Amino acid sequence: MVAKSRTPSEKKRESAIEALDSVLDSKFLTALSEPSRIEVLKQVLRYGRADVSELSKHLHFDRSVISRHLSLLQEVGILHREKSGKHVYYQLNPSAAIQKFKFILNHLEELVAICCPPAKTNSSN
Template identity: 30%
Template sequence: MGLNHDPNKCKKMIEDNINIEFFRAILDPVRSELLIFLSVYGEMTIGEIAEHFPQNRSVISRHLDLMNRFNSVQRRKEGREIYYKANKEFIVDTFEETTNNIKALMNLEK
């Protein structure tokens, strides 16, 4: 039975080769807007970021914390302020790695 016909094997290969949790973290509508915003405007505090979004500061903070866990944003603390910025290099590298892995997986199907 080929890979096409074994859903468990196919699922395992995809999970092993694609960082699905990273994509879930950045493709949420609010988080994707936050990522675009930080990519354009650079490093900002939660308060500065929240001024530009309809969600309250605590909601923005939770989104940013999740994105930080999956490395799509970086955070640093300076005094009492926490600054966030898009982790552009990691994001691009993850997309490139995913593209290469998908190409390799697709070639297995031939």
């Protein structure tokens, strides 16, 4: 059986799809898909640098749940963690978070350009 050779545009399309798949299946987007984690993130954004004790005053979650959410957000690069004595403080890691979103957007734009070119308009209407 002879394998069908793919054209350069088919290869480019497949490569873009694979890249977007890896982005959409990433831990980064998974971290942002949990509503309670988003609530924790909103509180960090609202109060800036904060520890679990400070955040627990404004959230209706156990401290252990808040801590897990903070750890995951830090692991994927959304938050920055800093230890000071017995306290661990979290704050937004803006450059890393923005870079991740740009990466996702770039792959999405590439895929859209390949898969879904703009419809041609009929100028005779």
